[in-house]
Amino acid sequence: MDQASRIAAYLxxxxxxxxxxxxxxxLDPVSRFLYARAKEFYWTLTRLAGLAHLHDGAYRRPARRAEPRAPLTDFAAPLKRPRVLVDMTATHRYGLETGIQRVAREIARWAVxxxxxxxxxxxxxxLVSYYSHAALPPKVEIAPGDKFLMLDASFHxxxxxxxxxxxxxxxxxQNVLGLYDLIPLLYPGAISPGLYLDFRRWFDTMVPSCDAIVCISQSTAQSLVGYLRAHSYPADALRRVGWWRLGADFAATEAAPGRxxxxxxxxxxxxxxxxxxxxPRKAYPIALEAFERLxxxxxxxxxxxxxxxxxxGRLLARRIRDHEEYGRRLFWLDDADxxxxxxxxxxxxxxxxASIAEGFGLPLAEAAFHGLPVIASDIPAHREIAEQGATFFPPLDAAALSMRLREALMRNWSTQNHGGRIVTWRESTQELLGMIRTDAYQWRFERGGFRADARICV
Known part of the structure; x- marks a missing residue:
């Protein structure tokens, strides 16, 4: 069985x-019958009301709770031209703390x-300014030559x-779209049906309307180009695809760690x-099985x-809490700051x-920043981010992961190269916005297909 088939079977x-x-x-038979009829009635009503997302695939849209504009204490430098307008709408509205929002906040901070x-x-x-600062306009009028970067999670x-x-x-x-990964299209079984539908609509709507797409890794850019080619995607309006590398030095505070x-x-x-x-795509059951072997x-x-x-994730959460090693050699922090x-x-x-699919793999970059050795599944994003600094094992192979863990415990990792090239968020922001401002994208659409720009690709 090839790797793609193994991943599909696992999902x-x-x-x-x-x-x-x-x-x-x-439940007794009568209660079970009444419960089933009540659930059917609820589903019918929500579908008629256009609220099917409330139960499809246990998917919940984020709650909308617009926050005050973020205060800005750092120095606001004179704005360069042409302006790059960095969209922060979803981060502002929903206040989430997932990987996309962490990236968006760091890029916004260093951009301004x-x-x-x-x-x-x-x-x-x-458009209004995301930050509140005397040097920034509260309302933003679109000016000639502006470039609109949709870096946030605008799926909803x-x-x-x-x-x-x-x-x-x-x-x-120019309208430039930020792409974090193609996991919903390549591995639909790894996400909820509701999120798949939202992402599918977002992708089909936004990609043809954009002048360029910027990806958070070369492997994601290659997946995108391959997907567009394989599906004969109408890319007449899309002329450029590029990638840049995310940072690892997230803004630190003086706060002490939780107890x-x-x-x-x-x-x-x-x-x-x-x-x-x-x-599912994080493959925690595989990692847990590897530790159980140890x-x-x-x-x-x-x-x-x-x-x-x-x-x-509910079943895995219960498996962790009910594990005989929980609190002794197995720990889970679901709200760590x-x-x-x-x-x-x-x-x-x-x-x-142990992930089976990633667009980048921020934990690997953060591990390199902290000098921490890495054991990772052998997938393209991990290879790219960790370069030669990680120990790899075949995806979904708990026995192989267990062996890598044994090897790590038996040798002194202090002399090892612990990770790939460390990039700061300042450097990441400069690379991204410089690419957009100068049109220095690695792939260009010409003569009916995508070709690498030899002046840029290395």
Missing amino acids: AREALEDFRDRTTYE ASGAGLPVVIEEGR DVDEYAPIMRRVSAEGG KAASIAATCAPLFLSVGTLE WRAGVDARYVIVGCVGWQ DASLRHLYAQAHGLVS
């Missing part, structure tokens, strides 16, 4: 286990501090972008860390998972990432 197995868990009811870009938010069909608000994009085009500017993180890190037994939402063999190693429960995460990075023996 199908996880979905089946989740379905069985959700449909197991200890250097004058390389102006973070903006869509409000009532107009597609319709609001069309008028803004039309005004940018009318002023001779639980500090307590876990205080124990002297070796500690391995995984960071990411509990969802524990059965009497190996005293601790495994710490940092991440909230995501789609199809940045200070706790940095403390665990600093104290861990190594980072474990």
